Amino acid sequence: MIDFKKNIGEKISKVTKLDVEEIISYIEVPPNPDMGDYAFPCFKLAKIFKKSPQVIAEELKENIKLDENIEKVEIVGGYLNFYINKLLLTKTVLTEIENSKENYGSSNIGEGKKVLIDYSSPNIAKPFHIGHLRNTVIGSALYNIYKYLGYTVIGINHLGDYGTQFGKMVEGYKRWKDEYDFEKDPIADCMDIYVRINNLCKEDENILSICRENFKKIEEGDPYFVEIWNKFKELSLKEFQKIYDLLGVKFDSFNGEAFYSDKMNEVIEKLESKGILKDSKGAKIIDLEEKGLGVCIIKKSNGSTIYATRDLAAILYRSRTYDFDKCLYVVAYEQNLHFKQVFEIAKYLDISEKYLKGLQHVPYGMVRLTTGRMSTREGTVVKVEELLHEAIDRVENIIKEKNPNMENMKEQAKRIGIGAVIFNNLCTTIIKDQVFDWNTVLNFNGETGPYIQYIYVRTKSVLEKTGNIPNLTDVKFELLQDKNSQKVINILYNFENVLNSVIDKNEPSLLARYLIDLSQSYSNFYNENRIINEDKDIQNARSYLSWAVGLTLKIGAKLLGIEMPERM
Ligand code: ARG
Secondary structure (H helix, E strand, O other), rough: OOOHHHHHHHHHHHHOOOOHHHHHHHHHHOOOOHHHHEEEEEEHHHHOOOOHHHHHHHHHHHHHHOOOEEEEEEEOOOOOEEOOOOHHHHHHHHHHHHHHHHHHOOOOOOOOOOEEEEOOEEEEEOOOOHHHHHHHHHHHHHHHHHHHHHOEEEEEEOOOOOOOOOHHHHHHHHHHHHHOOOOOOOOHHHHHHHHHHHHHEEEEEEEHHHHHHHHHHHHHHHHHHHHHHHHHHHHHHHHHHHHHHHOOOOOOOOOHHHHHHHOHHHHHHHHHHHOOOOOEEOOEEEHHHHHHOOOEEEEEOOOEEEEHHHHHHHHHHHHHHHHOOOOEEEEEEHHHHHHHHHHHHHHEEEEEEEHHHEEEEEEEEOOOEEOHOOOOOOOOOHHHHHHHHHHHHEEEEEEEOOOOOOOHHHHHHHHHHHHHHHHHHHHHOOOEEEEOOHHHHHOOOOOHHHHHHHHHHHHHHHHHHOOOOOOHHHHHHHHHHHHHHHHHHHHHHOOHHHHHHHHHHOOOOOHHHHHHHHHHHHHHHHOOOOOOOOHHHHHHHHHHHHHHHHHHHHHHHHHOOOOOOOOO
C-alpha cells in the first residue's frame, strides 16, 4: 500500500537534506480533515535553518515537487498542510483490502523476532478474580496482534502454584478434608480452608511452624505432600480452563512458579558470587536503596525462596530457552516495584544485554465493580466464570425480547455477551482503572463491544440486500469522494498503522478505540448515503465499502478476542 506519510517525509527530506526518519517523526495528522491529511510543523526546523516557521513553510512549498500522491499543499500558521489525492487513496485502500481479504492489516514486520508474553497467571487454590480476567484479555489481545504482525509469540501462564501458603493449604486439607466435596466449587472450598487455617495460624504459632515445615516437604518432594499439592493444582486448572474456554484464550506454556523450584539455586549462587547478597537477620537480601528500589528478599530466614526469586529464575530460563527479543509481563501496576527490582537484579545473572533490554512490565489498572456483592473481600468473591455466564444470560434475555426467533440464539448470545466483557476490559488505556457496570458493558449504542458487533451485522445486512459483494472492477472510486465515505476510507487506510502502534506501546485499547471510530464513521456514512440505489454504480461503490468495513471490523474484533455474531 502507498505510504503517504513516508512519501511526504521523503519529499521534505529531499528539499531540506535532513534525515527522512526524523522528518517523518514530526509529521502530524491534523485534528480536522479540512486542514489536510498530514501536516508538517515547520517550527521543528526553525533552529536548524535559523528562519521563522512561516519562511520555512513558504520555501518548502515552493521547492517540494508534487506528484500524483498529493492534491495540494497549503500553509496555515507555521504548518505545511498536505492534502493527499483522494481518488488515489480510495483506490489504494480498496485494492489492498481486495487483495488481502481476511489478512488485511497483517504484515511481516515481526519476522524473525520472538516475543514472550507472561499473562493471566492466576494463583492456584485461589479464585480467578476480575483482575486476572482483565489481565487475560489484555495478554491475549497482545498475543494475537503480535502474531498478526509476523512475530513468533509464546504465551506463558506463570501460574502461582508455589509458596508458603501451600504449606498452610496442605495442613488445612489434612485437618478438614472430609467436610468438603471439592466437586461443586473446589476453589471456594480451598478458599474456605485457607481462611480457616490462616485464622488458626494467627492464634497458634506452633501451627504456623507446622505449615512452614509442610511447605519445605513439598519443596523436598515428599510424595504425600506433593500429591495433595498436585490435587489443588489439578482442581484449580480445571476451573481456570472453563474460563479460558469461554474466552477462547490459549497458552503455549503453563510453566508456573513451581517449575522453577529446582532452578533457584543457580540464581542464588550467581548473586552470591557477584557479592550483592547481604545477610539480614538470617535472610538473604539485596539492598537496592541507592537506586530508590528498597530492599528485595531473595531467601527468607527459614531458607525458603520467594516470588521474586522465582521470577529471576524464570528470566534465566527464558533467556536460555527462547532467545526472545521481548519478554512482556502483563501484571497489575501494584507490582511495579516488584518488576523494577527483579529487572534490576537480573543484570547480575550474566545474561546478554539483548534479553535485559527485552524485559518489560506491561502494567494495567484495577477493575472496580459497581455492585457491592462483587467486592473481593474474604467470602464474597466475584466468580469470573459466573460473571461470564451472567453476561451471556443477560444478552439472551435482551434477544428474546427483541428478536425471539433468532436462529442459533445461544451462540449469538455467547459471542455478544463475552465480546461485551472483553471489549469493556480493553476500551480504556490499560493503565487506567476500569469500572465494570452492566449498563455500560451491554449498552448496544455506547462505545461497547455490542455496538461494534451491531455495526458489523449492519454491513452484513446491507450486502444481503444488495445480493452480493460487488467486484472491485465494478467500483467507481470517484463515487466515494464525499466527506463521509472519505472519512471511512481514511480510517480503513490507518488499520495497519494502528496495529503497529498497539505493539509499539503494548496498548490494545488503541485498537478498541479504532474499531469504535470505524463503526461510528460507518454509521454516519450509512445514515447520509443511501446504499440501496437505482444507480447501480453508486450501489456498487457503497456496498463494496460496506463490505470492506465489515471485514476490517471482524478482523480487528477477532484480534481483541471478540467473535462477531451473525445476527443481532
Ligand atoms: N500470580 C501473580 C498474581 O496473581 C501474577 C504473576 C505474574 N507473572 C510473573 N512472572 N510474576 O499476582
